[in-house]
Amino acid sequence: MREKKKMNFIYRLFLAINSTYLIIVVYLVKKDYYFNFLENYAHYFSWLIFILTPIVLTAISFLVLKFLSSDSLNKKSVVEVELANNSFLPTYLGYFFVSLSIDNIPTLCIVFIIIYVFTFLSQTLYFNPIFLLFNYNFYFIKTTNNVRIFLITKKLLRKPGEDDFEKLKRINNYTFIDIEKIKK
Amino acid sequence: MTFLLAKIKRKTNLLKVLSSEDDIYTYSDDDKYKLPTLDNSIEYNPATLLEDEQWYKYEKFSASEYIIDFLTNDFDSVNYSQIEKDSLNKIAYLCSIQGNVYYFQIISSSLVIRGKWFSLDVLEIETNRPIITINKYADVIFDKSNDVLYFKRLSNANSIFKGMDQLYREATETETATFLSNDFLSMKNNFNEKLVNVPNRKRIASVVDTLRKYPDDKKKQILTYIQGYNLVPFVNNSFEIDSEESLKLVLYGLEQRLFTTEIDKEQKIANSTIDIHVRK
Numbered sequence: 001m002r003e004k005k006k007m008n009f010i011y012r013l014f015l016a017i018n019s020t021y022l023i024i025v026v027y028l029v030k031k032d033y034y035f036n037f038l039e040n041y042a043h044y045f046s047w048l049i050f051i052l053t054p055i056v057l058t059a060i061s062f063l064v065l066k067f068l069s070s071d072s073l074n075k076k077s078v079v080e081v082e083l084a085n086n087s088f089l090p091t092y093l094g095y096f097f098v099s100l101s102i103d104n105i106p107t108l109c110i111v112f113i114i115i116y117v118f119t120f121l122s123q124t125l126y127f128n129p130i131f132l133l134f135n136y137n138f139y140f141i142k143t144t145n146n147v148r149i150f151l152i153t154k155k156l157l158r159k160p161g162e163d164d165f166e167k168l169k170r171i172n173n174y175t176f177i178d179i180e181k182i183k184k
Numbered sequence: 185m186t187f188l189l190a191k192i193k194r195k196t197n198l199l200k201v202l203s204s205e206d207d208i209y210t211y212s213d214d215d216k217y218k219l220p221t222l223d224n225s226i227e228y229n230p231a232t233l234l235e236d237e238q239w240y241k242y243e244k245f246s247a248s249e250y251i252i253d254f255l256t257n258d259f260d261s262v263n264y265s266q267i268e269k270d271s272l273n274k275i276a277y278l279c280s281i282q283g284n285v286y287y288f289q290i291i292s293s294s295l296v297i298r299g300k301w302f303s304l305d306v307l308e309i310e311t312n313r314p315i316i317t318i319n320k321y322a323d324v325i326f327d328k329s330n331d332v333l334y335f336k337r338l339s340n341a342n343s344i345f346k347g348m349d350q351l352y353r354e355a356t357e358t359e360t361a362t363f364l365s366n367d368f369l370s371m372k373n374n375f376n377e378k379l380v381n382v383p384n385r386k387r388i389a390s391v392v393d394t395l396r397k398y399p400d401d402k403k404k405q406i407l408t409y410i411q412g413y414n415l416v417p418f419v420n421n422s423f424e425i426d427s428e429e430s431l432k433l434v435l436y437g438l439e440q441r442l443f444t445t446e447i448d449k450e451q452k453i454a455n456s457t458i459d460i461h462v463r464k
Contacts, residue, residue: 069200069202069203069266070185070203070261071200071203071261071262072185072187072260072261072262073260073261073262074258074259074260076258077257077258077260077263143260143262143263144257144258144260145257145260145263147262147263149262165262166185168261168262170262170266172266173265173266176262
């Protein structure tokens, strides 16, 4: 139990990093940073590595999922489904403008830490758009008990009551991720 | 998938403790936590005492006034927040949800081990890590597919489903006093309502209702029947009650629990009864 709790905490730290890391990437690209060992190549290669880093980290985060506590949700209990795929956009545009207007590394560190801490504490905002690259979708779901949860799943939900969710993992009390493979 | 939820004292919502692939209460014989045999159960009746393997049952429980929403709604674990460490000290009961069957266990202080302990696998002393042990049998079981509630003790069921003790309530002091003032009873040795203990109060509560429905001739008939067994002195048209024991015998009589065996003509008292049509 203690291990599981620790795992959950680390996982949440990790998710928050993945979803805010793009701030750093945008800053590095804007300032024309590149890896020393790639100085003989076009800077695009270095930037590609910057961009791939959060993607790889997100891929790793899927491996940690099985250590989280399991949950389930009946299809009959879903009363409302709302697609939230695009709700990260305003937040992300905000992040981008912030990092584009930052001039130096110390400011970047402070801004990043502030955004990171609040993303972590806000709990409901683990929007990591990189999940979209892995075919995940974001939904707000309301259950018959009037509980609203944030669900990350590969399933395409259009209306309530179509799919059971038997293999959910609890990220926190409001955020769940579905690890079931979709049948083709 | 089995989910273990906990009810915290003075909170309405349950909290999720854990989920597990393995059932907590299981059927296999070698497992310590096996299921009781629920087939051997009888409709709840305060007059019936249980044998070891027997359970009381309450059929069509969802239609009763004692049902809680938690049992009527479909179960979805996402609706329940994860329990926090500081709540673990205040658990009233646990509920293990295994498919359509809900197993309740009341958490008394004896199930919580706060002292030092070590596991038989890892021989290291653990301090300040209280653990909660799980009983072999659940205290109360609700089978949702058949809509039946099973329990061994009404007091346990009552601590989960408030008000269930009305099924077998105790007479209050006033009710006891009213009952003792009936003409067919006379107090001796300063015996009074204050001295009547809980089992007799429960008997009084159930006898009073039956007695009220009786017409006078039937009342007379039942008094003659009790006199016939000669257990309590009957003087001046009333039974002389001088102790809990004599009161109990009269109450047994009023419930018609005194009987004579058909063949051997032996006189007996039934301390537990079952309606024959219920048994079938």
